[in-house]
Amino acid sequence: MAAEVGIMRISEQIDALETMDIDPIRYLVSPRIAAALISFPLLTALFDVVGILGGYLTGSVLLGVNPVLYFSRVESSVALMDVTGGFIKSVVFAVIVVSICCFQGYYTHTRSEFGAKGVSESTTSAVVLSCVLILIADYALTSFLL
Amino acid sequence: MDKPLIEIKNVTKCFGSNCVLDGVTLSIYRGQLTSIIGQSGTGKSVLLKHIIGLLTPDSGQVLFQGQPLAAMKKNERKVLKRKFSYVFQDTALFDFLSVFENVALPLMENTAYAETEINNRVKDKLHQMDLFDIENKYPSQLSGGMKKRVALARALVTDPEIVLFDEPTTGLDPIRKTAVHSMISDYQKRFGFTGIIVSHEIPDVFFISQRVAMLNEGRIRFEGTPEEIQQTADPVVRSFIQGLESPHDELTGIASQSLGQKRLAREMFRLQRHARPFSIVLLSVENLEDVDRIAGHVASQTALKNFATFVKNNTYLTDTCFRYDMNKLMVVLPDTDADQADMFCKKLSRNLNTDAIFDPSEDRKGLCFALSAGIAQAQEDSRIDAMLSGVEKRQNIFYECRI
Numbered sequence: 001m002a003a004e005v006g007i008m009r010i011s012e013q014i015d016a017l018e019t020m021d022i023d024p025i026r027y028l029v030s031p032r033i034a035a036a037l038i039s040f041p042l043l044t045a046l047f048d049v050v051g052i053l054g055g056y057l058t059g060s061v062l063l064g065v066n067p068v069l070y071f072s073r074v075e076s077s078v079a080l081m082d083v084t085g086g087f088i089k090s091v092v093f094a095v096i097v098v099s100i101c102c103f104q105g106y107y108t109h110t111r112s113e114f115g116a117k118g119v120s121e122s123t124t125s126a127v128v129l130s131c132v133l134i135l136i137a138d139y140a141l142t143s144f145l146l
Numbered sequence: 147m148d149k150p151l152i153e154i155k156n157v158t159k160c161f162g163s164n165c166v167l168d169g170v171t172l173s174i175y176r177g178q179l180t181s182i183i184g185q186s187g188t189g190k191s192v193l194l195k196h197i198i199g200l201l202t203p204d205s206g207q208v209l210f211q212g213q214p215l216a217a218m219k220k221n222e223r224k225v226l227k228r229k230f231s232y233v234f235q236d237t238a239l240f241d242f243l244s245v246f247e248n249v250a251l252p253l254m255e256n257t258a259y260a261e262t263e264i265n266n267r268v269k270d271k272l273h274q275m276d277l278f279d280i281e282n283k284y285p286s287q288l289s290g291g292m293k294k295r296v297a298l299a300r301a302l303v304t305d306p307e308i309v310l311f312d313e314p315t316t317g318l319d320p321i322r323k324t325a326v327h328s329m330i331s332d333y334q335k336r337f338g339f340t341g342i343i344v345s346h347e348i349p350d351v352f353f354i355s356q357r358v359a360m361l362n363e364g365r366i367r368f369e370g371t372p373e374e375i376q377q378t379a380d381p382v383v384r385s386f387i388q389g390l391e392s393p394h395d396e397l398t399g400i401a402s403q404s405l406g407q408k409r410l411a412r413e414m415f416r417l418q419r420h421a422r423p424f425s426i427v428l429l430s431v432e433n434l435e436d437v438d439r440i441a442g443h444v445a446s447q448t449a450l451k452n453f454a455t456f457v458k459n460n461t462y463l464t465d466t467c468f469r470y471d472m473n474k475l476m477v478v479l480p481d482t483d484a485d486q487a488d489m490f491c492k493k494l495s496r497n498l499n500t501d502a503i504f505d506p507s508e509d510r511k512g513l514c515f516a517l518s519a520g521i522a523q524a525q526e527d528s529r530i531d532a533m534l535s536g537v538e539k540r541q542n543i544f545y546e547c548r549i
Contacts, residue, residue, distance in 0.1 A: 007241075008240075011236065011238060011241070012234050012236060012238035013238050013239075013240055013241070015195075015200050015234070015238065016232070016234060016238040016239075016240070018200060018227075019198055019200065019227070019230060019231070019232040020227075020231075020251070020252045020255070020256070020304075021224060021227040021228050021256060022251070022252070022255045022256070027255070
């Protein structure tokens with residue numbers, strides 16, 4: 001996302017939007033945030049399922065744990081709060097990740113490096129910043145939710 | 147003169163230690179085409195971006211109808227922005243949208259037109275740009291010249307009041323280049339938009355613009371009409387113009403205007419010193435705009451080119467044939483009096499046929515080609531400019547064909 005918006009910035013496409021009186025934030029950033037708000041929880045749901053099945057595969061199929069025991073333990077130890085907490089976090093992370101990426105891309109032209117180099121810097125800092133902020137937000141949210 | 151539409155007052159802009167604009171003052175008048183010329187890197191594009199508000203000046207002001215742009219409220223700016231269109235130097239097409247979507251975007255986002263209406267408008271504009279069957283292609287699949295024309299179509303599709311062109315013809319071939327110029331000029335006459343063109347195409351932009359400004363070392367070195375700039379005594383402006391002007395007109399291949407003027411002066415000298423008579427014939431294509439409308443700008447420019455080649459082929463080696471204006475050619479005939487010049491015109495009209503002008507393989511129904519000619523024989527005491535204006539007034543239609 002940072003690279004996409006960054007390339008649009010350096011090839012003057014964002015300027016072109018502004019000259020056409022199309023708000024670049026509305027046209028480029030808002031749809032991405034909306035899309036992430038939908039896709040992140042869906043992905044979380046998918047990975048929840050994949051995680052449980054993965055546990056079954058390694059635990060039961062490879063290491064020979066009784067599958068019935070595995071699933072009954074999963075049922076008893078996973079509370080609803082764990083799942084809803086995951087969804088709440090995913091929504092927050094969606095906003096964080098998309099805003100950081102779009103922000104980094106959008107301001108590519110203000111970097112000291114220009115052109116493709118600037119885009120690569122934007123991408124790198126988008127990844128680093130997102131990771132760090134997710135860790136911080138995760139810590140804050142977990143302590144808040146528990 | 148009435149109040150300027152856009153005023154640039156003492157604008158300064160520095161990027162780091164590099165000051166690109168250093169106190170630029172310029173006025174743009176409503177309904178006029180203003181050309182901004184100047185060497186590469188003198189800040190022409192930066193100046194354009196200040197006008198549309200993409201960049202803000204470090205000091206100085208940009209005024210629109212007397213109101214400073216910087217002090218406008220968001221809503222006022224929004225209204226103002228809708229009147230503008232900007233053609234970027236590097237086209238700035240959206241690479242994730244198809245050609246059709248690119249051109250349709252400003253209509254879809256900012257107008258309430260129905261889908262069919264948008265469809266028609268977009269197709270119309272693309273066809274006017276001589277672009278066919280590329281609606282579903284993506285910008286990366288197009289050649290540079292095509293991208294340029296798509297960008298022009300996108301800028302003009304909203305019928306804007308003010309259009310800023312940042313080198314609209316760089317990278318186009320001579321026919322398309324003049325086709326774009328004639329199209330800009332034609333639209334400007336029809337819809338009366340205000341245009342600002344940053345261009346290196348000298349003298350072509352002089353034909354179509356009413357005002358010319360030259361930017362040099364961050365300041366406006368010259369501001370005036372195209373006639374004034376061609377006669378200026380300023381050495382910097384002169385050397386810049388002459389450096390860019392080639393002795394041959396790029397489209398027609400015949401001599402350029404400046405070379406023709408020199409030739410005229412030489413003939414005048416020969417007349418005064420050696421009493422050698424000479425005549426001039428001014429040939430104008432009267433209905434180039436009709437041809438534009440029926441067959442398109444490219445066809446009309448091709449016709450003009452073919453006509454110039456035809457005239458050139460019918461002159462003697464000692465005659466000079468040069469481009470006098472957008473649609474006018476002038477032939478200087480040495481050792482010729484008015485009667486002989488008249489015979490020359492008759493010969494032209496006898497030999498001229500439509501196949502030489504329009505491509506016979508294309509559908510040319512409804513096309514008309516009207517030529518008028520004016521003849522003048524130089525007198526010893528006549529002045530060149532008086533002779534030129536006289537010959538322009540005396541023109542009559544001498545050839546007309548309808549297909």
